[in-house]
Amino acid sequence: MTNADNRILVKEHLAHEAEPRSLSADEKHRLEGEIKAELKARDAVLVAHYYTDPDIQRLAEETGGCVSDSLEMARFGNQHPASTIVVAGVKFMGETAKILNPEKTVLMPTLEATCSLDIGCPPEDFSAFCDQHPDRTVVVYANTSAAVKARADWVVTSSCAQSIVEHLDSRGEKVLWAPDKHLGRYIERTTGADMLLWDGSCIVHEEFKSRGVEDLKALYPDAAILVHPESPESVVEIADVVGSTSQLINAVQTLPNERFIVATDNGIFYKMQQLAPNKTLIEAPTAGNGATCRSCAHCPWMAMNGLENLLHVLRTGDQEVLVDGALREDALRPLRRMLDFTASMNLKAAGNA
Numbered sequence: 001m002t003n004a005d006n007r008i009l010v011k012e013h014l015a016h017e018a019e020p021r022s023l024s025a026d027e028k029h030r031l032e033g034e035i036k037a038e039l040k041a042r043d044a045v046l047v048a049h050y051y052t053d054p055d056i057q058r059l060a061e062e063t064g065g066c067v068s069d070s071l072e073m074a075r076f077g078n079q080h081p082a083s084t085i086v087v088a089g090v091k092f093m094g095e096t097a098k099i100l101n102p103e104k105t106v107l108m109p110t111l112e113a114t115c116s117l118d119i120g121c122p123p124e125d126f127s128a129f130c131d132q133h134p135d136r137t138v139v140v141y142a143n144t145s146a147a148v149k150a151r152a153d154w155v156v157t158s159s160c161a162q163s164i165v166e167h168l169d170s171r172g173e174k175v176l177w178a179p180d181k182h183l184g185r186y187i188e189r190t191t192g193a194d195m196l197l198w199d200g201s202c203i204v205h206e207e208f209k210s211r212g213v214e215d216l217k218a219l220y221p222d223a224a225i226l227v228h229p230e231s232p233e234s235v236v237e238i239a240d241v242v243g244s245t246s247q248l249i250n251a252v253q254t255l256p257n258e259r260f261i262v263a264t265d266n267g268i269f270y271k272m273q274q275l276a277p278n279k280t281l282i283e284a285p286t287a288g289n290g291a292t293c294r295s296c297a298h299c300p301w302m303a304m305n306g307l308e309n310l311l312h313v314l315r316t317g318d319q320e321v322l323v324d325g326a327l328r329e330d331a332l333r334p335l336r337r338m339l340d341f342t343a344s345m346n347l348k349a350a351g352n353a
């Protein structure tokens, strides 16, 4: 699949995408009360990504769920005793929850919420690519379909990709990486591993431009630049910190700077501001503004998660995530490998502390 084909597919998806309508304070209050009651009645837990709407993130926290990156979402859902997991995020996150918890019901506010990385890596094309390079260990980013994961040796997220590729490189393994080329290039540079990259990208992070970030830095020279590695290389190069969502949130809390220029989805500002209320956060500029840009630093698919569709699925059981049994078994193996590896890393880190 070429980059142009990928863009056409993404465009088609975005044409159908519908954001929830905006709600009055009274409506929000009523819906939040009803959602809390339904979560209890259904023995359900709400797991939300940092890029979702602040109302959803707050609700997840207030009801004993979690707000986190995709790795922690997977871990949390796997360990929580609730019989239903409601995943507010995008489809691959719901699929991951189902693969890890086949006995549980997994619901999402909408199954239409997808990801340009997932769309840009169709399983048949990817499988053919793997067949052409049988000597390489297949490492796929979590932002992929269950079918693509099933073809992989390892699944990684941005918070553990570097450690896992380092580990493979130390064993002399060559890597076939998919789908995000920017993250892949960053990992390749930082680890020195031999990596063959699929040509995919995130429509949100690809919009950040180094020129705009430099202009902003000239205005605020004291600000630290925080960049997610799904951004283009020229933006990564001028960053003070490059990291996953959790690592960027940690940087806002621990660095001495009072101001930060943040190049990732602006949904993350809710958690950053909550944990570091005295810091000033500035959104890194994107290629366009308003109607002229495709994402404006906010993922159009994450934005599809709203209070109304969340309440609807809790009441009706609609939008259930299902993964075929055989496919689940194959996708579980590389996912388990990642979870076991990161658990052993954490144990080592705890042992060193």
Ligand code: SF4
Pocket: 051, 090, 114, 115, 116, 117, 143, 202, 203, 204, 205, 230, 265, 299, 300, 301, 302
């Ligand atoms: S922000 Fe990018 S990588 Fe994340 S879900 Fe949206 S399109 Fe996918």
